């Protein structure tokens with residue numbers, strides 16, 4: 001067994017692999033089709049899928065907070081990060 005290098009204080013950085021968005025909320029849902037990120041699977045994500053198609057989140061009553069699309073009563077779980085063009089270097093910025 002190798003030494004444990006995990007820093008438990010650092011949030012897990014999740015990524016799509018096909019766009020430069022990075023996020024930390026484990027409960028968030030990133031759409032692999034339109035590459036928007038939603039605070040919740042059962043709220044924002046489901047709301048933007050109509051007839052198996054993506055619709056612009058602002059057309060289904062969602063709003064952008066910190067880069068996450070949130071529904072009524074939801075709170076943004078944090079902020080979305082965007083990777084710079086150079087791998088391994090992250091720049092903080094709003095998606096909006």
Ligand SMILES: [Zn+2]
Nearest residue numbers: 031033034054
């Ligand atoms: Zn979508």
Ligand SMILES: [Zn+2]
Nearest residue numbers: 016018019035
């Ligand atoms: Zn993506």
